[in-house]
Amino acid sequence: MCTENGEIIWGIIEKTVGASQGGLVRVIFREKGPEGACALFSGLQKVVNYWLFPNGFSSGIGDTIGDAKTMAFITQTIASHKAEVAAIRERATIDEHKAAPGMTIRESFESQVERQLNLAHDTS
Incomplete structure (x- = not known):
């Protein structure tokens, strides 16, 4: 220009x-x-x-609702990440959770749970 x-x-x-x-x-x-x-x-x-x-154009609340295929994908994605968080929690409960390098067990646990929640958010 x-x-x-x-x-x-x-x-x-x-x-x-x-x-x-x-x-x-x-x-x-x-x-x-x-x-x-x-x-x-x-x-x-x-x-x-x-x-x-x-x-111009307008958008209403109906424009923000996904179709059945999209909603199924979102539901399945969230469910799989919730299951992974449950598995992480279960490993921590029975003392099988290992600390990541440079982290305490608690920090490692929080980091892994946060990662799964972020993945659920970003991919759904």
Whole structure:
């Protein structure tokens, strides 16, 4: 993208516009200061609003509910990780749980349980 005196000469503003060191937002802030960056965001918001007006969409609670296949996958994933947590707890109860290097048995137990819960969250 090429701009000159605040006007886009050629190019397209895309999602990486502010994600890099030489991104548009940083360049404008450096060259035009906070007022210039504020004007950029105001202008971009107007463009987005004008686009959303005729092309808008809505989402309701029904859009957030998964279909039967998705719900079955989530339920199965959570159940398998709960079973793994139960197995970890059982090993700790009968003193078969081993401490991980650099951790106490309690820290190791908590780490393994937390890992399973995070995996359940991330994969479901």
